[in-house]
Amino acid sequence: MSLPSRIALAVALSLVCAALLIALSGHDPFSAFAAMAEGALGSPHQVGVALNKTTPYLLAGGGVALCFRAGVINIGAEGQIALGGCGTAATALAWPIEAPLPAILLALAGGALVGAAWAALAAAIHLGRQVHEVLVTLLLNFVALLLVQQALAGPLGEFGAGFLQSPRMPAAVWLPRAIPGLDAHPGFFVAVVVAAGLSFLLWRTRFGFAIRVAGASRPAAAYAGFSVARLTWGVMLLSGALAGLAGGIEVLGVQRRLIEGFSLGFGFKAVTVALLGALEPLAVVPAALFVGMLEAGALSMQRQVGVPSSLVAVIEGLTMLFVLAATVRRRAA
């Protein structure tokens, strides 16, 4: 069976399992799924919400896929997204510009820069001190979240707000609606273009070739004259910038202010989405859409049928397991 059909089968199996769980909890699985579909696709507003939810997963997931392809297991998107949002908010508040387009670009660039800087710190520790990259990137997530908290408790915080959040962003940096009538900011479309770009990078450039060789065999990469350290820097900076951009778009397009925990779990979902898309940048698009729509539909399922929305986390987990089982490389006979 080909890889795409195996992944489709894995997704179908996970939905069947979810249906069984819903039935066990005493609800009708079909009406639950119908409510979920309604919640994700029922109206232009709902479609917009689903696309907005998809955006950060897609942006960060593409970067994670690139890292994994190079054999660099980067679990640091969670912290890079949070700091990226923080960087975007800080830029927008510190340098207010009247004209929307330059204002938005500057703020997002600030976020991407902070995300890349956080990834650079991880790369420096990993390469300089030979600490395993999973450990470095994972632990730096917690530091990043605390840094954002610290910023909101201090210079970025809104005075007297009651909980940790920044003041509202100036209106110039709010992301506009992408298509009239559709309640979505342009982030999703940017993310699709980025995914296409990453696919081109991976399959049609020498840098992408080097990534694939390094992921398949480190000695072969050294023999081919690729510097594994330089490649690691490259993919880490790129994925850090994309994660930072994802955080920035979330702040400007959805929350319009920096709120503590605004991106909770995004970075780990990005890893899920990257693996769900078999580390293929273009295939990460449907994978991210799948997760984004599940989450957009979850609340409506809870409201209408009474199935707890946390079931969506179960479906995501099951899909992950099935997809990993379906894509595991068979040992050559």
Add this chain to the structure above:
Amino acid sequence: MRGIVRCFGAVRANDGIDLQVAAGRIVGLLGENGSGKSTLMKVLFGMVPPDEGTIIFNGRELSGHRPAEAMQAGLAMIHQHFMLIEAMSVVENVMLGWPAAGRWLKRARVGQQIREASARFGLDLDPDARVADLPLGRRQRIEILKAILRGADLLILDEPTSNLAPAEVAGLLAILRRLREEGRGIVFITHKLPEVLEVCDEVVVLRAGRVAGRAPVAGVSRAALAEMMVGRDTTTPHVPDARPPGAPRLVVRDLRGPGLDGIDFAVHGGEILGVAGVDGNGQLELADTLAGLRGATGTIALEGTDVSRASVAERMRAGLAYLPADRARTSLVRSMSIADNFFLRDTDAFLLHPAARAAHAAALMATYDVRAPGPQAVVARLSGGNAQKIVVARELDRAPGVVIAHQAAWGLDPGATRFVLDRIVDLRNRGAAVLYISSELEEVMAISDRVAVLFGGRFAGVVPRATADLGRIGLWMAGQA
């Protein structure tokens, strides 16, 4: 085995093969890389099902069987790479996966069985020794012992001598003779003709998935066997007479580092400097250091320019080609296509042009006789000889000035070996400087203009081939001169 057919895609790996092994006989199975030997044995052992044909073993038909059932029926396969757990003792490895050892571990009882069998067949194995402490030859005996204790009537040995020292090979052949005396059948897969002549009763030669010839060993000559294998005569490659070498192209001074203890030499244009010696005396370190894969102190001058600090890519651009010994992970990416592997060391273009690459790859495949369904075929599916031809094509086709070849013909059949050596000699005749590192003394003596011996990280001696004396080289290799 009768009329075995097995296809992989359009390739008929086995195309109607008959093979018969009688009890108490040793049958040598010969053939070039990719001729279908491994496939045939996998079919016999139940690792892949045949498309056609029948297998009768001890009067019973085997079909749709799996390796576990093959073992139970009395077949045993001894792979080139041993299936042993190094951290465990001999007795534990023997008990592993052996139902007759029982549910409870009876080390003493099995140890006694091992001692008895070991004495009977001259295996000289201590049941309590840890596998990690044993040399490769002993580890192979554990595999043979496992087969004996499990009551195997037919043993299949896949290139059993390729990792062994000469003394260990002699020991193995003696063990095989004793097994034959006990009435067990043996299939002996190898590339090495002298061993076939020494131990086999009959020989079956495969070529392109068919039986190219079968004969009793008594009265057949080495040249006749070689010709049966490749369909042509394979004598050693012809190195034209020594001629005044050109200017020095690779000059190495006082190279020191892990495994290297002060190496000095120069290789001139139009010269092959062969480096003999037992593996592990600095060969890998020397080759990798020259190619830029490891650091060391001392100077390396390429075409008169110091490249000691230059990167791998810079050395490549300066005209250095490198054929590494490790093809599984270094010189080839097994999970990638042939086309991708041809371009592994192509440092120029920023953008890849898949169509142009595929066309160029197809041309290289034709020139260098790489047999595969097409440029998009994955390298892991190719035989060892075809895979090495990809490396040879990639490294030698850009007409390098200096070639470092390390175990370039290791594990290749006579035809492929000849092909690789001929390409290297061609390049030398066109003025390249070649450093040919190999632990096969015969190969080194065949193609070198000068012969050096590496021992303990330094050159024990360098002599022109014309005046080389094998006795003296042997002493150098043993570190006694």
